[in-house]
Amino acid sequence: MNGGGTDAGDRGADRVVAGDAGEDERRLEAALRPKHLDEFVGQQRVREQLDLMLGSARLRDRAADHVLLSGPPGLGKTTLAMIVAAEMNAPLRISSGPAIQNAGDLAAILSSLTEGEVLFLDEVHRMSRPAEEMLYMAMEDFRVDIVVGKGAGATSIPLELPPFTLVGATTRAGLLPGPLRDRFGFTGHLEFYSTEELELVLRRSALLLDMDVTSAGFAQIASRSRGTPRIANRLLRRVRDWALVKGLTTVDAEAAGRALHMYDVDERGLDRLDRAVLNALCTVFDGGPVGLSTLAMAVGEETETVETVAEPFLIREGLVGRTPRGRVALPGAWEHLGLPAPERG
Numbered sequence: 001m002n003g004g005g006t007d008a009g010d011r012g013a014d015r016v017v018a019g020d021a022g023e024d025e026r027r028l029e030a031a032l033r034p035k036h037l038d039e040f041v042g043q044q045r046v047r048e049q050l051d052l053m054l055g056s057a058r059l060r061d062r063a064a065d066h067v068l069l070s071g072p073p074g075l076g077k078t079t080l081a082m083i084v085a086a087e088m089n090a091p092l093r094i095s096s097g098p099a100i101q102n103a104g105d106l107a108a109i110l111s112s113l114t115e116g117e118v119l120f121l122d123e124v125h126r127m128s129r130p131a132e133e134m135l136y137m138a139m140e141d142f143r144v145d146i147v148v149g150k151g152a153g154a155t156s157i158p159l160e161l162p163p164f165t166l167v168g169a170t171t172r173a174g175l176l177p178g179p180l181r182d183r184f185g186f187t188g189h190l191e192f193y194s195t196e197e198l199e200l201v202l203r204r205s206a207l208l209l210d211m212d213v214t215s216a217g218f219a220q221i222a223s224r225s226r227g228t229p230r231i232a233n234r235l236l237r238r239v240r241d242w243a244l245v246k247g248l249t250t251v252d253a254e255a256a257g258r259a260l261h262m263y264d265v266d267e268r269g270l271d272r273l274d275r276a277v278l279n280a281l282c283t284v285f286d287g288g289p290v291g292l293s294t295l296a297m298a299v300g301e302e303t304e305t306v307e308t309v310a311e312p313f314l315i316r317e318g319l320v321g322r323t324p325r326g327r328v329a330l331p332g333a334w335e336h337l338g339l340p341a342p343e344r345g
């Protein structure tokens, strides 16, 4: 029950470079998920801090402090939540903000936790207001007030909870209300991975998938993976399909490059939609500024899809800029498309 991402993100999930996983992908992902902290690649600071915190909790024989993990899709938030439970040798309960419609839903979960249990709440920024307030008290005092009855006859019954560890994940830390954020004893922000780190992720996955890939082959896939392990693993599986059908036993840089070209993933990790957006921006709108909805219409996509699926990466890559008057192409955009940049007055 790993409800990841927004609707637009899910719609983009059929894209080979989508940040969010579809249903089948999630099953495959589970198999490649690192189970322990020392298998988790990169994010050195977060890893070291988490290691200390969990080590201390183990020595004191206490439930670990609540942990908040934030960062873009596919960087390892769910993976780390599972690792927290594994490292604490504690059972793991999984739910998500959108699944908790009202305070009663949350009360049911909280009241059934056992001592030391790890409760993972994905998309914790999407919880309802009353549930959120109940969570404040549960996190701080390990106690909830259960309201029984309605109107004037309503009474509230206090309920003690066993100490537990909440692990919250969010792709939008900015949307988290201050009081909730403050109740997490540890906050880890996950950053995009370097190409070298993604190569390590890929090496580990290739071993599990029983694939033979050269160092240059790994580098080729890593550099097209948008700094995201989920995408790296997905591209690796597509390369495996291609190699299998072509009868290749070893994947080198050229094979990886040709395979990914087949799937419309270019050498910088842009796919067909990203390039369509860039192309429209540079050629139809002369580099902009152009409004997002107009731009989306030009490429025949929903505004939300362009905004959540294509744009963040194009902005991060310095190809597109956002101004008060709309989106603009930056000089790198023309260069990437192999077009001459227009003269600017």
Ligand SMILES: Nc1ncnc2c1ncn2[C@@H]1O[C@H](COP(=O)(O)OP(=O)(O)OP(=O)(O)O)[C@@H](O)[C@H]1O
Pocket (backbone or CB within 6 Å): 003, 004, 005, 019, 020, 021, 029, 030, 032, 033, 034, 039, 040, 041, 042, 043, 072, 073, 074, 075, 076, 077, 078, 079, 080, 171, 201, 229, 230, 233
């Ligand atoms: N540091 C890492 N080392 C190795 N593999 C990783 C790492 N981080 C993520 N992965 C791989 O990437 C996949 C996606 O990670 P995960 O599901 O934890 O991302 P997420 O941050 O929870 O994304 P979302 O916001 O969409 O829920 C996992 O299946 C895992 O195999």
Ligand SMILES: [Mg+2]
Pocket (backbone or CB within 6 Å): 002, 004, 077, 078, 079, 122, 169
């Ligand atoms: Mg997740």
